[in-house]
Amino acid sequence: GEDVEQSLFLSVREGDSSVINCTYTDSSSTYLYWYKQEPGAGLQLLTYIFSNMDMKQDQRLTVLLNKKDKHLSLRIADTQTGDSAIYFCAESKSGGYQKVTFGTGTKLQVIP
Amino acid sequence: GAVVSQHPSWVICKSGTSVKIECRSLDFQATTMFWYRQFPKQSLMLMATSNEGSKATYEQGVEKDKFLINHASLTLSTLTVTSAHPEDSSFYICSAPGHRPLENYGYTFGSGTRLTVV
Numbered sequence: 001g002e003d004v005e006q007s008l009f010l011s012v013r014e015g016d017s018s019v020i021n022c023t024y025t026d027s028s029s030t031y032l033y034w035y036k037q038e039p040g041a042g043l044q045l046l047t048y049i050f051s052n053m054d055m056k057q058d059q060r061l062t063v064l065l066n067k068k069d070k071h072l073s074l075r076i077a078d079t080q081t082g083d084s085a086i087y088f089c090a091e092s093k094s095g096g097y098q099k100v101t102f103g104t105g106t107k108l109q110v111i112p
Numbered sequence: 113g114a115v116v117s118q119h120p121s122w123v124i125c126k127s128g129t130s131v132k133i134e135c136r137s138l139d140f141q142a143t144t145m146f147w148y149r150q151f152p153k154q155s156l157m158l159m160a161t162s163n164e165g166s167k168a169t170y171e172q173g174v175e176k177d178k179f180l181i182n183h184a185s186l187t188l189s190t191l192t193v194t195s196a197h198p199e200d201s202s203f204y205i206c207s208a209p210g211h212r213p214l215e216n217y218g219y220t221f222g223s224g225t226r227l228t229v230v
Binding site: 045104105 | 153154155156158205207219220222224226
């Protein structure tokens with residue numbers, strides 16, 4: 001079955017870069033996502049990457065995928081206090097509307 | 113973009129009563145809706161998948177009679193927690209597959225419902 005793991009907590013200073021890591025076990029994963037959850041709220045899709053890509057950049061966000069090691073990372077450049085939240089990586093497969101399997105979530109704390 | 117409206121945002125109910133949570137797709141048709149449960153400081157666990165006009169598919173370990181799902185229209189899916197007990201207290205989130213085009217691909221989430229059973 002699918003298993004997605006992340007470190008639980010990350011603390012960075014405002015202005016520094018944050019790197020959140022994720023590992024997954026299912027090699028048939030096709031889509032890999034990063035979601036942001038603020039306290040008491042639903043999830044906001046930040047970005048996604050297809051499994052045939054190595055990297056994707058979107059403004060301050062850079063996603064790196066190492067398919068061989070089944071490792072996904074999210075880099076947030078110039079981290080701001082508004083970036084403080086829980087970040088979930090997630091995976092799903094192709095073929096219709098597949099369920100999304102979420103990682104354990106990483107709580108990012110940005111210190112002013 | 114695609115929006116899923118979830119209500120209520122929070123609800124407190126007495127043990128033994130039932131609670132209904134609604135998720136509406138506002139500007140698109142959601143033929144599929146995923147229902148998740150999130151315990152404090154934990155990840156989201158998929159409970160069930162509802163499809164418009166057919167029976168929901170429940171994940172292993174989720175009680176069908178406890179968590180009733182109805183997806184009677186293309187814009188509305190409901191989750192009813194029947195005979196709620198304190199252990200049912202949790203954060204419930206619905207999610208619908210987002211719309212193409214590809215840049216917007218993803219799953220749109222409701223804002224979640226905080227259920228507290230006392």
